Amino acid sequence: MSAEVSTQIEAIDEEIRENTLEKNKLEQRIQSLKQKRDDLKNLYNRKIADEQGDWQVWLDEFPWSKKIQEVLENTFHLEKFREHQIAAINATLSKKDTILLMPTGGGKSLCYQLPAFIESGLTLVVSPLISLMDDQIHKLRTLGITAYKMSAGEPSDTKTTVYGYLNKQKGPVIKLLYISPEMLVKSKKLVSALQACHKAGNLNRIAIDEVHCTSEWGHDFRPDYRYLGLFKNLFQGVPIIGLTATATTFVLNDVREILEIPAAIVIRAPFDRPNLLYKVNPKPSKFNLCVEQINKIIEDDFKDCSGIIYAISIKECEDIAKALREAGRSVCLYHAQLTNEAKVKIYNKWMKNTYQIVVATVAFGLGIDKPDVRFVIHFSLPKTVEDLYQQAGRAGRDGLPATCIVLYRLADYLKHTGYAKSKKDIEGASDVLKYILNLRNCRHSLIGFFFEEDNAINCKTMCDNCLRSTQPEYFCLKRACHEIYQTIDEAKKKENDLTLIKLIDSWFKLFKVQISKEDAEDIVAHLLSNRVLKEEKNYTAYNVICYFNKAYENPPKDSINVYMVRNAALRRYLGPLPSQENGQNIKKHLKGGKPSSSKRQKVNALD
Numbered sequence: 001m002s003a004e005v006s007t008q009i010e011a012i013d014e015e016i017r018e019n020t021l022e023k024n025k026l027e028q029r030i031q032s033l034k035q036k037r038d039d040l041k042n043l044y045n046r047k048i049a050d051e052q053g054d055w056q057v058w059l060d061e062f063p064w065s066k067k068i069q070e071v072l073e074n075t076f077h078l079e080k081f082r083e084h085q086i087a088a089i090n091a092t093l094s095k096k097d098t099i100l101l102m103p104t105g106g107g108k109s110l111c112y113q114l115p116a117f118i119e120s121g122l123t124l125v126v127s128p129l130i131s132l133m134d135d136q137i138h139k140l141r142t143l144g145i146t147a148y149k150m151s152a153g154e155p156s157d158t159k160t161t162v163y164g165y166l167n168k169q170k171g172p173v174i175k176l177l178y179i180s181p182e183m184l185v186k187s188k189k190l191v192s193a194l195q196a197c198h199k200a201g202n203l204n205r206i207a208i209d210e211v212h213c214t215s216e217w218g219h220d221f222r223p224d225y226r227y228l229g230l231f232k233n234l235f236q237g238v239p240i241i242g243l244t245a246t247a248t249t250f251v252l253n254d255v256r257e258i259l260e261i262p263a264a265i266v267i268r269a270p271f272d273r274p275n276l277l278y279k280v281n282p283k284p285s286k287f288n289l290c291v292e293q294i295n296k297i298i299e300d301d302f303k304d305c306s307g308i309i310y311a312i313s314i315k316e317c318e319d320i321a322k323a324l325r326e327a328g329r330s331v332c333l334y335h336a337q338l339t340n341e342a343k344v345k346i347y348n349k350w351m352k353n354t355y356q357i358v359v360a361t362v363a364f365g366l367g368i369d370k371p372d373v374r375f376v377i378h379f380s381l382p383k384t385v386e387d388l389y390q391q392a393g394r395a396g397r398d399g400l401p402a403t404c405i406v407l408y409r410l411a412d413y414l415k416h417t418g419y420a421k422s423k424k425d426i427e428g429a430s431d432v433l434k435y436i437l438n439l440r441n442c443r444h445s446l447i448g449f450f451f452e453e454d455n456a457i458n459c460k461t462m463c464d465n466c467l468r469s470t471q472p473e474y475f476c477l478k479r480a481c482h483e484i485y486q487t488i489d490e491a492k493k494k495e496n497d498l499t500l501i502k503l504i505d506s507w508f509k510l511f512k513v514q515i516s517k518e519d520a521e522d523i524v525a526h527l528l529s530n531r532v533l534k535e536e537k538n539y540t541a542y543n544v545i546c547y548f549n550k551a552y553e554n555p556p557k558d559s560i561n562v563y564m565v566r567n568a569a570l571r572r573y574l575g576p577l578p579s580q581e582n583g584q585n586i587k588k589h590l591k592g593g594k595p596s597s598s599k600r601q602k603v604n605a606l607d
């Protein structure tokens, strides 16, 4: 190469170096600006929340107090308000933007339906599930309240009625109009009719059900919910009321920002559902044994009771339904691939107890309101703690006791992380794993802490952890960790990858371990949950295979203390108990964490 060319190349290299340095500097600057922006937003949101002060001021007497009590009794045929309902109704009737957080089955719908009834003008209700709007509309019409829905498949006479009312205030006076967020995005005609209604001073309020779907940090994020951020511009001055059972402060702040309602009044009722008995059952490895277990639970405790079984896929639903039908149970199926018509038909038959059990995917959840559901069984692990709470929340809505059982096996967790599409999915699954592996805290408390509730609950009799006669013991997993690390090292020398089964087999063989495979799986689960082991995925054309690897080069020096249920073999293997850390109080896990608005804080509560 000539000297001239070499010089040119050197000059170019030099320029690349300089530009790379510049690029790195700019990237760092962008990062720090982003951080600064997020900090400012959080500070602002917290300030707003502080300024809102005490929600109890909304329990005072208002000019409409007498009227709402009359309507409650005479139109809704209910005796008295639940505390947070009055506050939400007063806030929204005062034309304030409001967000109401109330537990599943808490009675959120009343908080926009009753105001809609007593005021003139229209309440627009955004709801995520078309199939359930019919149910709501049917209930409202039975009470003598005119409600309609607008969806693409609506008959033309319904559309004519709705447009006639929106555009010209002609025809029957519509009190509530239900739409899906998708409809709002798809139909310009509907949006301009709503604008005409607003211009005529006839759009009173916008209710957004399951408002957490707006935030991508909330579970069930629905991209079309993002467009609801246009409401404040499209319909200026119209108050919004958002309703949800599942939102952390972080999600709530995100929702307020997206909907452009930073000063919304937040009314938050405790999340706990004291009448639900939460349990986690070990799941047999064979499908038919799982179905046998479920069938026995139903036979023993819920023979003629209404219930829901949640499965992870349509195929799993079909298999469970088939097996239960063969066992003589009256079962129907519900999943996203059914037509809206079929969904409504199945839902109605289950509501009328024509079917005892519905086997369903997550498609059957939000808004399902059958009072006497006595059991909810998760055949496979729910993907997030929110899903668990929402789906379990379909049970016991009449306030009477109901049981919610999760069948757990580590393999199901690995399926979730294997198919996870994002970091958020993985975080969701590992939160559930922490909930499952926690044997010492009341499960009501664990769920409460997940939603950042401060009061530790001791249900005494309404979760398996409180009911357990043999208390879990505190073990150190250091020895197991050393052995498993060596097992992985040995496998690597032979260029072998270790699936869960292979890992346990090789570990048992190498160290002549004499504990049960279930205990071994539990130990691996704890090591995964403590991030001492990690999973690595291998994608094939048909499957995702999960291999186990060390998270560190060497086993951590610190002890890895966990609670496990006592059994002689496990005790012999794990040796003497480490000195008992004061681990009874989960609150301590929250100390020293990030500020309360941080999403990750909730995770610590599940440790």
Ligand SMILES: Nc1ncnc2c1ncn2[C@@H]1O[C@H](COP(=O)(O)OP(=O)(O)OP(=O)(O)O)[C@@H](O)[C@H]1O
Binding pocket: 078, 079, 080, 081, 082, 085, 102, 103, 104, 105, 106, 107, 108, 109, 110, 244, 245, 366, 367, 368, 369, 371, 393, 394, 397
């Ligand atoms: N004040 C009240 N007194 C008695 N029952 C009530 C009261 N308010 C509502 N309910 C009843 O509680 C049930 C649940 O109400 P609703 O469907 O509004 O719950 P939700 O809060 O939307 O729950 P989810 O988030 O789980 O869908 C309904 O059957 C409703 O009639």
